[in-house]
Amino acid sequence: MPATPRGLPHRGGALNPSAAALSERFGAAIQRAEATWGETTVVVAREAIHEVVQWLHDEPSERYDYLVDVTAVEYRDAMRPLEVVWHLRALGARRFLRLKVELPSRGPLVVPSVMDIYSGADWLERECFDMFGITFEGHPDLRRILLWESYKEGYPLRKNFPLRGRFSRAEQLKQALAQDPEARYSMNELSIAEAFDSLPDDMRRRLAEERARTGSEGGE
Amino acid sequence: MGVTPAPHRPSIAVDPKSQDGWVTSRLDFLVNWARAGSLWPMPFGTACCAIEFMSTAASRFDLARFGMERLSYSPRQADVLICAGRVPYKLAPVIRRIYQQMPQPKWVISMGACASTGGMFDNYAVVQGIDTIIPVDVYVPGCPPRPEALMYGILMLQQKVMRDRLRDSSLHTEIEPDPTSQLYIPPSRIDELSEPFGNSVNQTRSNP
Amino acid sequence: MTSVDTTARRTIEVALGTSGLDANGLPLRAPLVVQGQSAVALDALEALEGMSRHEPELDSDHMLINIGPQHPATHGVLRLVLELDGETVVRCIPHIGYLHCGFEKIGEYRQYNQIIPWTDREDYLNSPGNNVAFAMGCERLFGVEITPRCTVLRVIAMELARIISHVVWLGTTSVDIGAFTPFLWLYQERENVYNLLEGWVGARLTTSMTRVGGMAADIPDGWLDGLRAFIKGFSKTLEESVKMLETNAIWAGRTVGLGAMSAEEAVNAGLSGPMLRASGVAYDVRKDFPYMDYETYDFDVPVGTAGDVYDRFLVRVEEMRQSIRILEQAVRRLPDGPVNIDDPRLILPPKHKATSEMESMIHHFKLVMEGPRPPAGECYVAVESPKGEKGYYMVSDGSAKPVRWRIRPPSFVNLSAIPKMVEGHLLSDVIAINASIDIVMGEIDR
Numbered sequence: 056m057p058a059t060p061r062g063l064p065h066r067g068g069a070l071n072p073s074a075a076a077l078s079e080r081f082g083a084a085i086q087r088a089e090a091t092w093g094e095t096t097v098v099v100a101r102e103a104i105h106e107v108v109q110w111l112h113d114e115p116s117e118r119y120d121y122l123v124d125v126t127a128v129e130y131r132d133a134m135r136p137l138e139v140v141w142h143l144r145a146l147g148a149r150r151f152l153r154l155k156v157e158l159p160s161r162g163p164l165v166v167p168s169v170m171d172i173y174s175g176a177d178w179l180e181r182e183c184f185d186m187f188g189i190t191f192e193g194h195p196d197l198r199r200i201l202l203w204e205s206y207k208e209g210y211p212l213r214k215n216f217p218l219r220g221r222f223s224r225a226e227q228l229k230q231a232l233a234q235d236p237e238a239r240y241s242m243n244e245l246s247i248a249e250a251f252d253s254l255p256d257d258m259r260r261r262l263a264e265e266r267a268r269t270g271s272e273g274g275e
Numbered sequence: 276m277g278v279t280p281a282p283h284r285p286s287i288a289v290d291p292k293s294q295d296g297w298v299t300s301r302l303d304f305l306v307n308w309a310r311a312g313s314l315w316p317m318p319f320g321t322a323c324c325a326i327e328f329m330s331t332a333a334s335r336f337d338l339a340r341f342g343m344e345r346l347s348y349s350p351r352q353a354d355v356l357i358c359a360g361r362v363p364y365k366l367a368p369v370i371r372r373i374y375q376q377m378p379q380p381k382w383v384i385s386m387g388a389c390a391s392t393g394g395m396f397d398n399y400a401v402v403q404g405i406d407t408i409i410p411v412d413v414y415v416p417g418c419p420p421r422p423e424a425l426m427y428g429i430l431m432l433q434q435k436v437m438r439d440r441l442r443d444s445s446l447h448t449e450i451e452p453d454p455t456s457q458l459y460i461p462p463s464r465i466d467e468l469s470e471p472f473g474n475s476v477n478q479t480r481s482n483p
Numbered sequence: 484m485t486s487v488d489t490t491a492r493r494t495i496e497v498a499l500g501t502s503g504l505d506a507n508g509l510p511l512r513a514p515l516v517v518q519g520q521s522a523v524a525l526d527a528l529e530a531l532e533g534m535s536r537h538e539p540e541l542d543s544d545h546m547l548i549n550i551g552p553q554h555p556a557t558h559g560v561l562r563l564v565l566e567l568d569g570e571t572v573v574r575c576i577p578h579i580g581y582l583h584c585g586f587e588k589i590g591e592y593r594q595y596n597q598i599i600p601w602t603d604r605e606d607y608l609n610s611p612g613n614n615v616a617f618a619m620g621c622e623r624l625f626g627v628e629i630t631p632r633c634t635v636l637r638v639i640a641m642e643l644a645r646i647i648s649h650v651v652w653l654g655t656t657s658v659d660i661g662a663f664t665p666f667l668w669l670y671q672e673r674e675n676v677y678n679l680l681e682g683w684v685g686a687r688l689t690t691s692m693t694r695v696g697g698m699a700a701d702i703p704d705g706w707l708d709g710l711r712a713f714i715k716g717f718s719k720t721l722e723e724s725v726k727m728l729e730t731n732a733i734w735a736g737r738t739v740g741l742g743a744m745s746a747e748e749a750v751n752a753g754l755s756g757p758m759l760r761a762s763g764v765a766y767d768v769r770k771d772f773p774y775m776d777y778e779t780y781d782f783d784v785p786v787g788t789a790g791d792v793y794d795r796f797l798v799r800v801e802e803m804r805q806s807i808r809i810l811e812q813a814v815r816r817l818p819d820g821p822v823n824i825d826d827p828r829l830i831l832p833p834k835h836k837a838t839s840e841m842e843s844m845i846h847h848f849k850l851v852m853e854g855p856r857p858p859a860g861e862c863y864v865a866v867e868s869p870k871g872e873k874g875y876y877m878v879s880d881g882s883a884k885p886v887r888w889r890i891r892p893p894s895f896v897n898l899s900a901i902p903k904m905v906e907g908h909l910l911s912d913v914i915a916i917n918a919s920i921d922i923v924m925g926e927i928d929r
Contacts, residue, residue, distance in 0.1 A: 059773045065626055065858060092623050092862045121766075122753050123865070128878050128887040131482065142863060142876070142891070146750065146764070149771050153863065175753025178899040186587070201580035201928055202400075203365050211399055211588050218479045218585075218592055220399030224469035225462030227399070228407060231364035232457040236372060237549065319553060321560050321582055322925050323607035323688055326651070330677075330687075333670035348555040363928075366560060366581045369552055395600070400585040419688055481592050481884060 057149055063093035071095035073117055073145075073152055081107060086157075096153040104141075104156050105167040105193075111143060111152070112172050119143040119152060122173035125180055127187045129160060129214050139166050139189060158189075168194040186212040203234050303441055310354065310380065311433040313342035317353030317377065319370060321360030324387035324419040328359045331422035341429055350376040355432065356409070359419075361389035362402045371457075374409040379447045382412045382436070384428055387419050393469070394418060397478065403469035407460065410450070545573055552581045556659045556914045559924030561898075563913065570909050575902045579895075582928035590888030594854030595621045595695050598888065602875075603689035605890060606926040608648040609868050610690045611640035611680070618693035619774060620864040620875040624857040625695065625829065632820045633697050638775050639710070639813045640692060641866070642806040646717065647676050648869035648921075649799045649806075653724065656796070656918040660737050665724040672720050675713050682706055695855060696830050697823030707814055714807055714814075725800050738792040742904035742916035745790065752903075753896040756871025757798045758920060762790030768867040782809050792919040799921070802869075829855045854883035863891075870894050870921055890929055894922040 067090065074088040074095050084103035089096050099107050111119040123142035130137075136157040143152045158164050168191035170176045180191040181200040188210035191197055198204060202211070207230060208221045220227055316338070320328055332338045332346065347353040350373045362370055374383070385405055388394035391414040393403035405411060412435055415428035439446065452459045471478070551562035560581035566574040586605055590598050602613040615637045622629060629637075650673055654666035677687040683706060684692045684699050692699050728734045744754065749762040759766055767784040769777040785801035787794030823830045831850055836843035859881040865874040871893025878887040897920050905913045 056778060057771060057773055058778050059776050061628060063623065063626070065860060091860045092626070094861075094863060096861075120750050123872065124863075124874060124876065124889070124891045126876065126887075126889045126891075128861075128889075130878075130886055131880060131882075140876070142874070146766050146771070151772070151863075173753060174748075174751050175896050175899065178895060179753075182895075199580075201365075201583040203580070208399065211585060214481075216399070216588075218398050218481070218588060219471075223462070223466050224403055224407075225456075225458065225465040227364055228367065228402065228458060228465060229456050229462075231367040231402075232371060232408070234365070234368050236368045236552075318555075323604055325559075326607060326688055329651075330670065330673065333674075334667045335671060335674045346555075348553075361582070361584055363581065363583050365583060366552065369560075369581070373553060395604075396584045396589070398585040398589050400583050400588075421687070478592060482882070 060093055064090075066091060068093055071150055071152055073097075073111065073119075073150065076114075076117065077107065077111075080110060094151060094153055096155055098155045098157060101156045101158065101166055104154065105169065107154065108141065108143075108169050108172055117145065118147055119145045119150070121146050122169065122175050122179075123151075125169070125176055125183055127183050127189055127212075129187070129212070131214060133160065133214075136160060137164065137187070137189075139183070141169070164189040165192055166190075167192050168197075170194050186210060188213065203231075205234065206230075299441060303439070304437075306441065307437045307439050310439075311436040314354045314382070314429075314432070314436070315345050315347045315352065316343050316355045316357045316384075317347050317350050317373070319356055319358045319360075319373065321358075321362065321366065322389070324359035324390070324417075327419040327422060328357065328386065328425065331425050336422035336426065338429075341426075341433070343429070350374070351378065353377055354380070355382045355384055357384045357386055358390040358405050359386040361387075361394060361396055362405050362408075363400045364402055365400075367402050367408050370405060371408050375449075379449065380439070381447075382432055383409055384413045384415060384425075384432060385411045386415045386417075386425055386428070388416055389418070391416060397471050397475055407458075407465045407468060410459070550913070552578075556917070558655060558918065558922050559927075561917075561922065561924060561927075563901075563917070565905075565910070565913065567910065572905050572908055572910065572913060575905045575913065577898060577901055579898070579924070579927050582924040584929065586929040587888055587890060590885055592884060594883045595624075595857070595885065596854065598885075599693060600689065600691045603691055604925060605892075605929055606868060606870065606873070606894075606923050607688060608651050608923055609644045609870070609873075610688060611692055612644040612648075612866065612868050613873065614691060614693040615641050615775070616864060616866040616868070616873055617875050618695055619866070620862055620877050621695040621857070623862045623864060624860060624877055624879050625855070626858070627696060627824055627826055627829065629697060630821055630824055631818045632701075633822050633824075634775050635813050635817045636698060636702065636822065637693065638777070638780070639810060639817075640690075641775070642809045642813070643676055643679070645806045645869045646803055647673050649803050652799060652869070652918075652921045653796075656915075657724075657728065659914050659918045660734065662728065662731075662734070665727060668720055668724050672713075672717050675716065679706065679709050679713060682709065694823070694830075696826055697821075701822040707817070710810065710814060714810055718804075718807055721800070721803055728796070729800075735793060737911075737915055738796060738919070740789070741792040741908060741912050742919060743789055743791040744900060744904060748903070749790065749900075752900045754871070754900060755893050755896065756867070756869070756921075757795050757802065758871065758897050758900075760785065761787035761794035761798045763788055768865050768872050772865060774864070774866060780809050780812050782806075782812075792915055795919045795921075799869075856881060856883045865891070868893060870923065870926070871897060873926075890926070892926040892929065894920070894924075895927045898922050898927060 070088055070090050074097050077097055078085045081103055084100045086098040086100060111117045121144040123144055126140050128138045128140060137160040139156045139158065141154040156166055166189060168176065168180055170180065178200060180194050181197060183189050184191060184197050185199040185201050199206060209216050318328055330336060338344050356374055356377060358370065385391045389396060390405050393401050402408060413428045413432045415425055417424050450459060458465065546567040548565050548567060552560040562578040564576045565572050586601055599614055599617060602617040603610040606613050650669045654669045657665040680690055681687050683702055684690050744762050746763045749759050750764055763786060765784060765786045770784055782805045785798045787798050827846060832843040832846050837847040857879045859879055861878040863874055863876040865872050873893055874891030876889035876891065877885050880886045904916050
């Protein structure tokens, strides 16, 4: 019977058994595992993360069937890398695991998408892209979700983004009012609507490239 | 001892130089009374203030006593746009479009701190007051304002409606926004209105 | 079938070769099926043997309509773009972000206690619940345990919040589907809870009732009597409202079989709360990853079977009944004692001392101006909000303001499943299905 956790140690507590299983299975790709306040965090190399998540999902002894969250953390200390965080739960075994991938904050922010494993990762990854500019490879429709498609000020949750935005209020208003509230921007919608001509140039170019890449049927 | 001033009662101001005759002033009163007594609101409810608006419309506080129980979600049939809740920049063109779709005479109640000034959201995402996008008649402060506060704002609006004159339609002429910028008021004024003040200037530091 | 001239597709008569009226001049009830250049009523077709039914081949003429972002039935500023084939939804593309207000960004610019009013405003129907969840996360970051009295008071706050959130859901869903009366009856109950909350912390909706290490205030005298009176009155109102809907043919007709998600789909999509439990998965954070001593309360978690709108309705109604049960137990077991922990790092000194003694004044000053500083670390706390699994992920670097404040919104993930749920249903069903997810845009967009 699970109970309300009490007396959790700050560091050095008992690790989730999956951490040991992961180290055994993946070896050097598992960079470190630590327990903070009763939660196990496993830092994984970027190249291995998709395999790790797939294994955690499929392996009968692990069965992490529930993706809680996909997010990112950027620290104030510029020396520390930007971390992309996955929170997983195994509902049957009542376990919680946090996976992290460290990305150098100046480098390319690219990680594999887990949407093929968990369909719930769709919007979570889109939001992470919107807020941090992290590209999730393999996500079929990675575009901004909380801010409008043509938002020019940048990625808000980065530490170099000021709280009140980069532009003056009047400029922000001008850009906001210049949006087309009836715009339809997903490949889904563009395949059935004629909104293509009303898009800004850079977006039309990007979508044309995508269309050329995925074939003329349009996205799905 | 001294003279105690008479309590101020809002009354219809009479301008002796005005050309209003007996008929027009009675007509004014009739039209304004009809309008004030049946202001059909268009609830542009976004966040928490919308919940308090719903409470105002429910049985305890009851908007029906003002003739406002007929909420009109179509702007074409509404008199008052009640903006209840915070308006982010993504929503700005939407509220602008809805305001423009309302036929004259129309009024706007900005309900809550976020609609009036941006409220506690002094950041990249939120419009610092819908009066930078649409003209506002009554501001109702509060976070969220109590239903009684909203009703007070509605009463103020009713007084404003009663002060309308058929001869003078200056309040109800549509102002076109500047076509290049889409703004009703000049950018410098918007920046001035949106400037943080008081302790707010210290709230944009992330480092402790 | 030869292609039909689109410019002429204005009236049923021209496009389908029939006036859409039956022999008596009344509108044809059965759906029309295109047969060559004319339309035949479907039930007339069934009467003929050996005829193959043609599905309308109108894929280039689907209608694209836009619901929102301002619309009474979208429970907030949600925009749904629907591709319709007649009245059947072929595709649904939701657009969110119309209430994005930068909560997570501003969390990095505020001390922990200053973030508590922000937690009120994201899921504004569950303000006390969010306050408790956030304070729980802070206390974990600080490594402190709250007092027993505070624990029970927080449970009371959370269950009251669950009740009023479900009440809003039931009221607004009834209005969406067409029944206006439960809205008024149930909103009167919300006013009773508002009276209680106002008596406790001074605010009706956005309560800010917790602080790190305790509560903003202890309950006043006589408050528990008010709570007992509410419990008694609410059960009666709830049963009245539910009786109007539960076995009502119109309600059942409009909700049964709609928007069903299977258990595997639901778990894979990350759904939580009544959406997940209605699909048959018995996952409740209170039972599986307990907090606030929920394992010591005697309550059941309703689990549905079909995962459709009707099941979600039943699950939420039953949850309200169970919340009443928890409230009764909490009221009985509320212990005496202090509400705040005795930790000078977190708790302000009493006001009379802060205004008279130097040390207390300095203590007050430092706590207000600098804020309490947790050790560097991170934690993820999840609570069972009325919408689902609400999580706060907080990362601290040892300073008074968090490095990252992540809100894991249940409605966000629940809403992402809507395209799957509405496919193949009618336009009016979209409204019902959307209502059944119980979304709060403040939480989705943050």
